[in-house]
Amino acid sequence: SLQLMSCQYANGAKPSPAAAPERLPFSRVTPEDVAFFRKILPGRTITDPDLLESNNVDWLKSVRGSSEVLLRPQTTEDVSQILKYCNSRNLAVNPQGGNTGLVGGSVPVYDEIILSTALMNNILTFDSISGILTCQAGCVLENLSLYLEERDYIMPLDLGAKGSCHIGGNVATNAGGLRLLRYGSLRGTVLGLEAVLADGQVLNCLAKLRKDNTGYDLKQLFIGSEGTLGVITAVSILCPRKPKSVNVVFLGCETFEQLLKTFQLCKGMLGEILSAYEFLDSECMRLLNTHLKLPNPISDCPFYVVIETSGSDPTHDGEKLHNFLDEAMTSSLVTDGTVATEDSKIKALWSMRERVTEALTHDGFTYKYDISLPVERIYQLVTDMREHLGDRAKSVVGYGHVGDGNLHLNVTSPTKDPALLAAIEPFVYEWTASCHGSISAEHGLGLKKRNYIYYSKPSQAVALMGNIKAMLDPKGILNPYKTLPDDLK
Numbered sequence: 193s194l195q196l197m198s199c200q201y202a203n204g205a206k207p208s209p210a211a212a213p214e215r216l217p218f219s220r221v222t223p224e225d226v227a228f229f230r231k232i233l234p235g236r237t238i239t240d241p242d243l244l245e246s247n248n249v250d251w252l253k254s255v256r257g258s259s260e261v262l263l264r265p266q267t268t269e270d271v272s273q274i275l276k277y278c279n280s281r282n283l284a285v286n287p288q289g290g291n292t293g294l295v296g297g298s299v300p301v302y303d304e305i306i307l308s309t310a311l312m313n314n315i316l317t318f319d320s321i322s323g324i325l326t327c328q329a330g331c332v333l334e335n336l337s338l339y340l341e342e343r344d345y346i347m348p349l350d351l352g353a354k355g356s357c358h359i360g361g362n363v364a365t366n367a368g369g370l371r372l373l374r375y376g377s378l379r380g381t382v383l384g385l386e387a388v389l390a391d392g393q394v395l396n397c398l399a400k401l402r403k404d405n406t407g408y409d410l411k412q413l414f415i416g417s418e419g420t421l422g423v424i425t426a427v428s429i430l431c432p433r434k435p436k437s438v439n440v441v442f443l444g445c446e447t448f449e450q451l452l453k454t455f456q457l458c459k460g461m462l463g464e465i466l467s468a469y470e471f472l473d474s475e476c477m478r479l480l481n482t483h484l485k486l487p488n489p490i491s492d493c494p495f496y497v498v499i500e501t502s503g504s505d506p507t508h509d510g511e512k513l514h515n516f517l518d519e520a521m522t523s524s525l526v527t528d529g530t531v532a533t534e535d536s537k538i539k540a541l542w543s544m545r546e547r548v549t550e551a552l553t554h555d556g557f558t559y560k561y562d563i564s565l566p567v568e569r570i571y572q573l574v575t576d577m578r579e580h581l582g583d584r585a586k587s588v589v590g591y592g593h594v595g596d597g598n599l600h601l602n603v604t605s606p607t608k609d610p611a612l613l614a615a616i617e618p619f620v621y622e623w624t625a626s627c628h629g630s631i632s633a634e635h636g637l638g639l640k641k642r643n644y645i646y647y648s649k650p651s652q653a654v655a656l657m658g659n660i661k662a663m664l665d666p667k668g669i670l671n672p673y674k675t676l677p678d679d680l681k
């Protein structure tokens with residue numbers, strides 16, 4: 193049974209999952225507006241509905257807008273002119289990066305103008321002594337990684353969507369990913385950023401310093417604000433050296449308790465070379481086998497772990513890893529495992545974890561939950577949800593970032609199913625709030641989760657967020673219907 197929640201919903205009305213926001217009274221785009229955009233962005237003002245199709249729908253194909261204008265600025269000055277104009281005309285704007293978000297934050301809800309960072313993809317500077325990279329917001333994460341690897345550095349973040357996501361979008365959503373355990377969140381590695389405010393003012397906080405205690409750290413407002421406070425146009429990021437030795441291990445455990453004990457052992461024995469500790473359950477493995485034809489690299493187990501080590505001495509790392517595996521096997525914490533040191537096998541083992549999201553899209557309509565919990569509780573939520581839903585769900589799977597206490601709980605059904613959704617929500621949020629967890633660990637609130645914010649934040653904090661929004665974007669033109677709950681307006 194659940195503890196009484198200390199959140200607004202404990203006594204008041206609970207938000208309904210199906211609630212769609214009403215269109216706010218923004219202006220509608222006129223031929224004169226389009227003529228203005230064509231003048232400042234010749235050839236980069238798109239109105240052909242076929243060309244706009246992919247920008248209007250999210251990666252999951254679960255949210256579809258009806259924007260009629262896509263703008264593709266190349267410079268900060270372009271973005272500034274666009275926003276200055278839109279603000280004066282009261283036109284709503286949806287800032288968009290690689291459009292790989294999972295909470296409906298990166299697509300328009302109605303007819304918001306789409307401002308894409310796709311053509312803002314220049315690397316500005318890289319300092320090979322400090323490892324500080326500055327680049328425009330539209331650089332694709334994987335391109336930045338390749339650029340850095342040639343210079344013996346890596347990006348401090350890595351995610352499954354790396355081939356399409358933009359660094360500006362990563363920063364705007366404070367994306368977590370697979371290396372957070374080692375290099376920390378973007379709140380630590382982003383040293384500076386440039387953002388254009390709703391009225392077109394350019395805020396240049398593009399510092400390239402490790403330390404800077406001169407007043408409030410304004411860049412933090414934009415990190416994780418999902419484009420609601422300004423459009424990030426450039427960032428500077430502190431990048432780690434490329435490790436000389438990388439190993440990946442894929443292990444199987446009988447129980448989640450053993451998986452956690454293995455994590456403890458691993459932290460103790462691998463210490464400073466540990467760079468990832470990820471998990472998937474046997475349901476994920478079934479979906480990888482069935483939908484992507486990826487064979488299990490070890491024998492069947494209830495739980496699987498991906499451990500990555502990154503260090504500077506292959507002999508030293510190999511020895512540590514060997515000792516750890518020896519201990520984990522002899523103490524029966526793990527039942528089977530395989531190790532990879534060469535690139536192609538490392539990639540193959542990583543894909544067992546990275547491609548779960550893709551496998552799920554082939555299983556049916558997917559309801560996604562991205563929950564932070566005390567690490568020892570994370571799998572209990574999956575077990576309880578399975579029991580709670582019984583045969584109403586097609587698959588209920590758990591995977592995620594054990595090292596960060598971040599569970600990805602996904603539920604599928606053959607088609608979109610409002611009755612199933614009503615069984616999942618608010619159950620999942622109440623469960624999370626009862627453990628003082630977060631209802632969005634790394635994906636953000638976007639359109640889908642914003643009305644559940646009170647499960648994780650006190651109403652004073654949400655009200656203050658509303659004040660900050662009103663100060664920076666008084667007309668509310670930036671990414672409306674996102675992040676903040678409806679009851680603020």
Ligand SMILES: O=C(O)CC[C@@H](O)C(=O)O
Pocket residue numbers: 294352369545546549560561562592600601602
């Ligand atoms: O699809 C999901 O729910 C999780 C996606 C991503 O955050 C991951 O860790 O794989």
Ligand SMILES: [Zn+2]
Pocket residue numbers: 368369592593600634
């Ligand atoms: Zn994740």
